[in-house]
Amino acid sequence: MDFAAAFTRDPQAAPYPVRCDATAAAVFAVLATVLALCVDDGRRPDALGWTLLLAAHVPLAWRRKAPLPVLLAVVACVAPYHGLDYMHLAPIPASMTALYTVASTGRPVRTVIVGLSVTSVTLTIQLLVNPHEIVELLRVSGWVIAMLVFGTSIRLYRQLVAGVLERAEHEAERKVSEERLRIARDLHDLLAHSITLIGVQTSVAAHVLVADPDRLDREALVQALDGIAETCREARTEVRTTLDVLRAAPEGPLPDLASLPDLVRSSGADLSVRTAAAKIPAAVGAAAYRIVQESLTNAVRHGGPGADVRVDVGLDEEVLTVRVTNGGAAPRGSSHAPQGVGGGTSGSGYGILGMRERARSVGGTLVAGPRAGGGFEVEAALPLSVRKVTV
Structure with missing residues (x-):
């Protein structure tokens, strides 16, 4: 999959969102397990810790269907996990993913409210667990803010791309409408003139025939009929030229x-x-x-x-x-x-x-x-x- 296309596409309109998110949640759960076993950043999870850690990854399967409820569910599992001073690095990928999803799919006001709420909860837990770690407080707050800014930037980028595509579609529709109108005008101008001349010349021929049958002006009649034939040939040539050019290029003939x-x-x-x-x-x-x-x-x-x-x-x-x-x-x-x-x-x-x-x-x-x-x-x-x- 193209990397740029993945960020451009609306995440809520992607095919098989639950299946893809469930796979990503399983990968994050495996990563969290490895971190909990290998990194010394708090005490090793016991049965309750493993339950909270793995349970925090389950809601991620529906993160694009219901971003805010998924974030609340993840926080409900992660908050007591951190509060019990289990290995703090393990649930970070799941937490950041839930934050990113809310920021990249929600309105700015909701993103700000969520950011303030999550930061408040995180700082409160950090103060209770490690009240003297000022640097750690800043680091955790910075990660939360950075993820929210990143998600908001992706959302704005998607809106920009969607606007450009929409304008391109409107421009294409406008050009199609103009082309249809131009073709209609060409055909009207081309055929109306020839048909009108044929009608007038036919009237002249009919008048010559009925005006004085005994003294028929054969020369005038032949001239009128020749004019009709010549007009028909010119009209046929112009129609053929118009159709040939229309098949070959978007621009029609320009007399x-x-x-x-x-x-x-x-x-x-x-x-x-x-x-x-x-x-x-x-x-x-x-x-x-x-x-x-x-x-x-x-x-x-x-x-x-x-x-x-x-x-x-x-x-x-x-x-x-x-x-x-x-x-x-x-x-x-x-x-x-x-x-x-x-x-x-x-x-x-x-x-x-x-x-x-x-x-x-x-x-x-x-x-x-x-x-x-x-x-x-x-x-x-x-x-x-x-x-x-x-x-």
């Missing part, structure tokens, strides 16, 4: 700003990127990509393929700004929050809530709501120095 042109082009929106050669952290770029993706999904879903959508990405000192406007031109360079934006989510589903969590995951903020001049606007501010935030 960056370089992927924005293809994303915006597929939605028919206008894009403006003003980041020059600035180095954008992967997490910030991924958050910006997913915010734009979800905003475009909502715009296409509610405004159709002909919606007037503008995406503007830029740098304001050390902050990456993302603005997606739908329905009317957004004032470029404006840094104020859109009017009428509340604290809750607009619309149905979890799109805006997910975007806010995306922004918070990198220490940023996001506001979304109707614009004063009509339409809808999403505006996010993402700091380039990523701060880990629990969402």
Whole structure:
């Protein structure tokens, strides 16, 4: 057994405590017998002395089940043993073990009370037996105090280790929760955008078929069907990539700003990127990509393929700004929050809530709501120095 693990483990939660303690008690009894026979530190035990000495070791089999009653039982046997001036060194291992168990399993107040009580009893007996042995009085008191301090130190060490382990478990649980939320956001952002585009393109194809069957626009129909097929291929590729990365590592795929042109082009929106050669952290770029993706999904879903959508990405000192406007031109360079934006989510589903969590995951903020001049606007501010935030 590892020595450090033996002190770290809760003694009352160890397997087979009675069996282990009974074995230890038998070993201490044999040691006490050897000391009583071989060491000249008092008179040799007679029948009563042997009875008291061996009886003091019996309660140790339950020392971890009932520490305080065991100590009282040991003292009840050891006190008259010492009082009759039998060999004083023999019962010391049993007495110290009982003291250690109380100190290592009890509260500090109980330990202090037990220490004072045991010291008082020990000193009283010592004064009655050897009233002139001042050095012996100090030695015995020192052993009692040292054992209590040692037991208390072990108890505090166990509490410290237990606290560290508990915090580690909570941190692991928090990381698992964050990972689940991140995967949920990735799958939502990935699939919602593709499915929305497929729905719009399918509607266009259906409209072409039923609008004027006699003058069927085959070119428009083929274009719509090709768009559906291309969107399906892209979605399948992204899902496969996501699953492959999730199987290989705890971090999922992180699309960056370089992927924005293809994303915006597929939605028919206008894009403006003003980041020059600035180095954008992967997490910030991924958050910006997913915010734009979800905003475009909502715009296409509610405004159709002909919606007037503008995406503007830029740098304001050390902050990456993302603005997606739908329905009317957004004032470029404006840094104020859109009017009428509340604290809750607009619309149905979890799109805006997910975007806010995306922004918070990198220490940023996001506001979304109707614009004063009509339409809808999403505006996010993402700091380039990523701060880990629990969402």
